[in-house]
Amino acid sequence: MRLASLYDDFTEYFEQAAQYSEHDPRLLEQVKTCNNVYQMTFPVENDDGQIEVIEAYRAQHSHHRLPTKGGIRYSKMVDADEVKGLAALMTFKCAIVDVPFGGAKGGVCIDPFRSSPEFVERVTRRLVIELNQHNFIGPAIDVPAPDYGTGEREMAWIADTYRTLNPHDINYWSCVTGKPLSLHGIPGRREATGLGVFHGIMQCLADPYSSHGLSPGLDGKRVIVQGLGNVGYHAARELSEHGARIVGIAEHDAGVYDPNGLDMEDVANHRWTHGGIAGYPAGQVFADSLETIEQPCDILVPAALEHQITADNAHRVQASVVAEAANGPTSPDADRILRHRGITVIPDLYLNAGGVTVSYFEWIKNLSHVSFDRMLRRNSEMHTSRLLDTIEQQSGTVINSDRRAMVEQGPSERDIVYDALAQTMTESYDRIARLRRERELPDLRSAAYLYSLELVAQSYIDLGLFP
Numbered sequence: 001m002r003l004a005s006l007y008d009d010f011t012e013y014f015e016q017a018a019q020y021s022e023h024d025p026r027l028l029e030q031v032k033t034c035n036n037v038y039q040m041t042f043p044v045e046n047d048d049g050q051i052e053v054i055e056a057y058r059a060q061h062s063h064h065r066l067p068t069k070g071g072i073r074y075s076k077m078v079d080a081d082e083v084k085g086l087a088a089l090m091t092f093k094c095a096i097v098d099v100p101f102g103g104a105k106g107g108v109c110i111d112p113f114r115s116s117p118e119f120v121e122r123v124t125r126r127l128v129i130e131l132n133q134h135n136f137i138g139p140a141i142d143v144p145a146p147d148y149g150t151g152e153r154e155m156a157w158i159a160d161t162y163r164t165l166n167p168h169d170i171n172y173w174s175c176v177t178g179k180p181l182s183l184h185g186i187p188g189r190r191e192a193t194g195l196g197v198f199h200g201i202m203q204c205l206a207d208p209y210s211s212h213g214l215s216p217g218l219d220g221k222r223v224i225v226q227g228l229g230n231v232g233y234h235a236a237r238e239l240s241e242h243g244a245r246i247v248g249i250a251e252h253d254a255g256v257y258d259p260n261g262l263d264m265e266d267v268a269n270h271r272w273t274h275g276g277i278a279g280y281p282a283g284q285v286f287a288d289s290l291e292t293i294e295q296p297c298d299i300l301v302p303a304a305l306e307h308q309i310t311a312d313n314a315h316r317v318q319a320s321v322v323a324e325a326a327n328g329p330t331s332p333d334a335d336r337i338l339r340h341r342g343i344t345v346i347p348d349l350y351l352n353a354g355g356v357t358v359s360y361f362e363w364i365k366n367l368s369h370v371s372f373d374r375m376l377r378r379n380s381e382m383h384t385s386r387l388l389d390t391i392e393q394q395s396g397t398v399i400n401s402d403r404r405a406m407v408e409q410g411p412s413e414r415d416i417v418y419d420a421l422a423q424t425m426t427e428s429y430d431r432i433a434r435l436r437r438e439r440e441l442p443d444l445r446s447a448a449y450l451y452s453l454e455l456v457a458q459s460y461i462d463l464g465l466f467p
C-alpha cells in the first residue's frame with residue numbers, strides 16, 4: 001500500500017475546509033492545484049572526484065501573487081509530492097499572515113549532514129544556475145529561503161551565485177531570504193519561526209473560546225519539543241524564558257523526558273557535541289525517539305519533519321495542545337483522533353508562518369536598500385525627548401536620567417522586526433479563531449484553511465481569471 005504523502009494530506013485538509021466555501025468548485029480546484037513543478041537532475045563532482053547525479057525540485061503552487069516564496073530543503077527523503085505539498089502549504093501560510101507571495105518550495109535530494117561543506121556548496125551553486133536558466137529564481141519571480149537542512153550559509157551561496165549571473169539586477173539581494181546579517185539579512189530571521197510559534201501558543205492559551213482547558217500564560221506549563229533544530233530550539237528557548245517547563249526533548253536518535261524539567265541549553269549542547277540525545281546523562285532516555293512525544297505534558301511541539309503524529313500514536317498523545325511548529329507533522333487520520341479526544345491542534349500553516357513573515361521584512365528591506373531603523377530611529381528619539389521635556393515642564397518634576405535614557409532610546413531594527421512579527425502572529429490567530437467561532441467550524445485547521453483559501457480564491461476572481 002502506498003503511504004500517504006504530504007500532498008495527499010494537504011489535499012484532504014483543503015477539501016475538508018472547502019466544503020464550507022461557497023465558491024465555484026472549479027475555482028476551488030484551481031486554488032488547490034499546484035501550478036508548476038520543475039524537476040532537475042544535474043551532475044556535481046563529489047569529494048572523491050566522482051560525478052554524482054543530483055535530483056532536485058522546485059514547486060510553485062500559486063501565482064496569484066508574485067514572487068512565489070518558500071524554502072529549499074536538503075534531504076534524502078525529498079520527492080515531487082513532498083515539495084508540492086509544502087509549496088501548497090506556503091500559499092495558504094502566506095495568505096494567513098498577509099504577506100504578498102504565492103507559495104513555493106524546493107528540495108534537493110542530498111544528505112547535508114553527511115556531506116562536506118565543499119560538496120554542499122557545489123550542489124547549491126549548480127542548483128542556482130539551473131533555477132536561473134529556467135526562470136525559477138529572482139526577486140520578482142521566486143524567492144527561496146532556509147528549510148530543513150539549509151540555513152544562512154546556503155542562502156549566502158544562493159545570493160552570491162544569483163548576483164554573479166544577474167549583475168544588472170540592482171535588487172539581486174532580494175532573490176533569497178534568510179541570508180547572514182553581513183550579506184543583507186535581517187536581525188530576527190534566524191529565530192523568527194520559533195518566536196512565531198511562541199506567540200501563536202501564547203495567543204491560543206489566552207483564547208477564552210478555545211477548549212484546551214489550560215489557563216492563559218506559560219507559567220509552569222509542561223512542554224515537550226520534538227526536534228531541536230533551528231525552529232525547535234528557538235521555540236523551546238522562548239517558551240522556557242517565559243515560564244514554561246521543558247519536560248521532554250526528542251531528536252532523530254533518541255529522546256529525553258523529566259517531569260521536573262530539563263535544562264534545554266544543556267540538552268542542546270549535548271546534541272551539538274554528540275550529534276544526538278542518546279547517552280544524555282539526566283532524565284529518562286528513550287531509545288525510541290517517538291516514545292518521548294507520548295509522555296504527559298500540557299503542550300506538545302512537533303518541530304521536526306512531517307508525519308510524526310499518525311493514526312499509530314495519536315491515541316497515546318497525552319497533551320492538551322499540539323502546536324505544529326513543523327510542516328505537516330500530523331496526518332489527517334491522527335488529526336481526527338486528536339480532535340475526537342478533545343486535544344487542540346494549532347495548525348502548521350498558521351503556527352510556523354513566523355519564518356516567512358520575517359522573510360517578507362527582509363525582502364522589503366533588500367528592495368528598499370535601507371534598514372528599517374535607519375530612517376526612523378533618530379526621529380523617534382527626538383520625538384520622545386520633546387515629549388519628556390514637555391511632561392517635565394508641565395509637571396515641574398525631573399525624570400530620573402537613567403529612566404529617561406531608557407524611554408528615549410529609539411527602536412533597533414531587531415525591535416522593529418520582533419514587534420511586527422508579534423503583531424502579525426497575534427492578529428492572524430485572532431482572525432482564524434473568530435472565523436472558527438462565526439462559522440462554527442470543527443477546529444482551527446479548518447478555519448485557517450478556509451480563511452486562506454477564500455482569500456486566494458478572491459484574488460483569482462479579482463484578476464478576472466474566474467467570472
Ligand code: GLU
Pocket residue numbers: 069070071072143144145146147148177327352353355356357359
Ligand atoms: N521554510 C520556511 C517555511 O516553511 C520559510 C519560508 C520563507 O521564509 O520563505 O515557512
